[in-house]
Amino acid sequence: MEVLVRLPLPMTTPPHMTPDEFRAIGHRMIDWIADYHTSHEARPVRPPIAPGAVLGQLPTHPPEQPADAGEWDRIFDDLxxxxxxxxxxxxSPNFFGYFPCNSTGPGILGELASAGFxxxxxxxxxxxxxxxLEMRTLDWMAELIGLPERFQFGDTPHARGGGCIQSTxxxxxxxxxLAARSQARAAGADPSALRLYASKHAHSSIAKAAMVAGLAAGPDDTTHLCLIDADDTHRLDASALAAAIDTDLKNGWYPAWVCxxxxxxGSEAIDPLADIATAIPPHTWLHVDAAYTGAALVCPEFRWMLNGIDRVDSFCFNPHKSLLTNFDCDCFWVADQQSLTRALSIMPEYLRNxxxxxxAxxxxxxxxxxxxxxxxALKLWFVLRHYGREGLQAHIREHVRLATWLETQINGDDRFVLVAPRITGLVCFRLASGDRETRRLLEQVNASGAAFLSHTTLPDxxxxxxxxxxxxxxxxxxxERHVRSLWHVFEDFAGS
Amino acid sequence: MEVLVRLPLPMTTPPHMTPDEFRAIGHRMIDWIADYHTSHEARPVRPPIAPGAVLGQLPTHPPEQPADAGEWDRIFDDLxxxxxxxxxxxxSPNFFGYFPCNSTGPGILGELASAGFxxxxxxxxxxxxxxxLEMRTLDWMAELIGLPERFQFGDTPHARGGGCIQSTxxxxxxxxxLAARSQARAAGADPSALRLYASKHAHSSIAKAAMVAGLAAGPDDTTHLCLIDADDTHRLDASALAAAIDTDLKNGWYPAWVCxxxxxxGSEAIDPLADIATAIPPHTWLHVDAAYTGAALVCPEFRWMLNGIDRVDSFCFNPHKSLLTNFDCDCFWVADQQSLTRALSIMPEYLRNxxxxxxAxxxxxxxxxxxxxxxxALKLWFVLRHYGREGLQAHIREHVRLATWLETQINGDDRFVLVAPRITGLVCFRLASGDRETRRLLEQVNASGAAFLSHTTLPDxxxxxxxxxxxxxxxxxxxERHVRSLWHVFEDFAGS
Structure with missing residues (x-):
């Protein structure tokens, strides 16, 4: 039997979306997102999900033909x-895990405009x-969080300091x-003698950066990375830092970088910046990682933690956490641009201009x-224009108020133990009845879908x-009602 | 005289955009983008721009108050x-600089959906x-460009190979x-004896990666990075690579990584992969950077350049260049996942699950x-579903057709010299009358705003x-009419 196969003619014109199609599907996507954000409470924060559940629903092979008239209906269905x-x-308003990853109208529209350009x-x-625009919004943001003018461009790119947006x-x-290593090299230091310092509670990205930079063979290699002990509120112990540096100097190490x-x-501990600033040698690069808490600096009542900032070489925080700007948006400032660009600049002919x-x-x-x-920069600009300083402050103060309320409940109930001072929006606790019970509480809440929590371990x-x-x-x-509901879940569990 | 200052009451509720506001402004942004894309020909590709022109129009200080009713009108005005x-x-259809940075309806809507989630x-x-979804779309893409199955997940994450999206x-x-270094270390190599190899025409990101990884003190440090000579069509000379490796081995170096x-x-030269694969020792990591040309592999007629792929350890290309997917979207595959994750994995308690x-x-x-x-992955998924294999092929073949047309004009006119073989969409030429004239042509075109071109230098x-x-x-x-217009501009210049 002969089978007749009708082969499609090769296309000569790519099936680009027409402007009218883009308008229609674009409006629909905007509405879909608005609906998604107004329907969170009708679904579990973390649905029951098994590995492979999504893979199993997706075709194994890519589509051959361009979208027909019904394909975008099917795409919305699949979403x-x-x-x-x-x-x-x-x-979800009931998401309390990790750190927030704020997505807002102005932030989403900034992403959209950026994709459009x-x-x-x-x-x-x-x-x-x-x-x-990025230069100016970074200057604005520096002003909003109270960074000194030496981190700003002002009216000229020839300023020594300035900021940019990194991914994370x-x-x-x-x-x-890398800037610190370059500076150390310029000062004549032996690259194999560099030492880096951070709190043992500092973020895993520090050990990873050391691995990337070739200063650690793996996450546990402390040849070049010195993790400093913390005090009983999990803040870096500046005297332990001073002692470590002192010992290292005597042994021929070069203290290149402190974070x-x-x-x-883990617990939103605030390392004592002023004490660190005085504990380190003049040539050591001092970086501040304020990824989460930096957002709260839009409120002057939190600026006490910037004491010591005049000694700082670089500073970052993530508006994509609590400051209403869609991921990815990490703001990064240096006091001396050249110290950074010297480490990262390279000029092939095809980029010369x-x-x-x-x-200039x-x-x-x-x-x-x-x-x-x-x-x-567009999304950050939209966010700053939409909210203004007062709107940013209102967002931070509202979640600090809710966290303070939860802290108060925990402190007033001896079935719960607050395990670290609350600073802005993070509340860390355990159950007095033991680790197994604490873990069971978390697993029960997460499995219920009523809220989502994450965990860590902290020394008692x-x-x-x-x-x-x-x-x-x-x-x-x-x-407020979401935080109150969460507390009731905790109480019910503890009482059971 | 006493001045009465009316202080604003502190806000208690952050001025989030309401769902209705989001719908209205979102629809307007979608329409604005559609208008932007349909109005390119009415404006210069590169307007006359002086440093500081934008800074000078932006307020020095951030806004204090949240947006009033007219603020989004002003934001659209400012855009x-x-x-x-x-x-x-x-x-712009008249943008021919650098490499393309495709933005499409499906790509933009993918960015929008991602921001919404x-x-x-x-x-x-x-x-x-x-x-x-990312695993599956990367498998789809691997299939679309003809990568062997060893780079795919298939139906299990336990597969040895697989892909992900990197930024660039x-x-x-x-x-x-970093994976190559980790592999070399595991094989007992001295990290200070590693050597890396690439064509002298390879991308500047290779020297930059060596700087980041601590294997180069600066862009010109070739202690660990060996740049190999090219043949007269600017392709890496595999015999020169073999000779360099041979010499290095005799001198105690460890050939760790070849790109x-x-x-x-510069010229879309295609390094001879099969020859490179046979020129290198078995333990050397072979990476393929197909950032631009990889997109053309959706068309089988370009797959000759994959000869040798069975020896390759990692491979990347950028759908955000010519494959219709908004920046940033670099697809990256490895044949052995563990060789990559061993170099980059770190597990703090707060991420355990x-x-x-x-x-699993x-x-x-x-x-x-x-x-x-x-x-x-959303934007890549949208693009693949909207265009399908045939739509992607049509896009590539159309621009190859236009580039071939331009190449033909240049080859048929002895005022112009084609300086490299045209492979897919890049046409490189100079004026027979000399470098100064070639540069003047580029500057004149770019200043006119009629089109935008970029340059490089290549050896004659x-x-x-x-x-x-x-x-x-x-x-x-x-x-086609845009490429024809460009050619007429070239002809007019050459004739003057």
């Missing part, structure tokens, strides 16, 4: 039926407005470390590891690591 | 009056659907280099330098570096 039921819903801001010359705080950690954390991931050659502009590719970069007063629940309050949609 | 006149318009896919557990090819270069470029930035502990899932944070990551047959114009054809909106 609803395959994606939504298999996501952890970070924007589709420019690559690697050089000033490839996107002047992208570069200059991990990237800021890495580039500050002070303002808000550790007059503005760069004249030294900032080329942000020299501030980061990748070459290409998005127009991320005897130095024993205990299982700890972290409640990070700061979601855009989180209101 | 039109401050941003648009000061951008290089990468999406606002999830952080650092772990499978923090975004199962994001992880599994620079990131792929860096992580493959083959499929499509150099059952799925990871059980080894892929945690993409172990495939990259940063911890946090976006739901970037005597080995002398010559100024070269690069015409990269592959914009979403670029049609």
């Amino acid at each position: 609803q039926k395959i994606i939504v039921p298999n996501l952890l819903h970070w924007q 589709g420019v690559n801001g690697m050089l000033w010359a490839t996107s002047p407005a992208a570069t200059e 705080a991990s990237d800021s950690t890495l580039v500050s470390l 002070a954390t303002l808000g550790t991931t 007059q503005a760069t050659d004249a030294g 502009v900032i080329d942000y590719r020299d501030w980061q590891v990748p070459l290409g970069r998005k127009f991320r 007063e005897t130095g024993t690591d205990r299982y700890v629940i972290r409640v990070a309050i700061g979601g855009v949609l989180t209101q | 039109q009056k401050i941003i648009v006149p000061n951008l290089l318009h990468w999406q 606002g999830v952080n896919g650092m772990l499978w557990a923090t975004s199962p659907a994001a992880t599994e 090819a620079s990131d792929s270069t860096l992580v493959s280099l 083959a470029t499929l499509g150099t930035t 059952q799925a990871t502990d059980a080894g 899932v892929i945690d993409y944070r172990d495939w990259q330098v940063p911890l946090g990551r976006k739901f970037r 047959e005597t080995g002398t570096d010559r100024y070269v114009i690069r015409v990269a054809i592959g914009g979403v909106l670029t049609q």
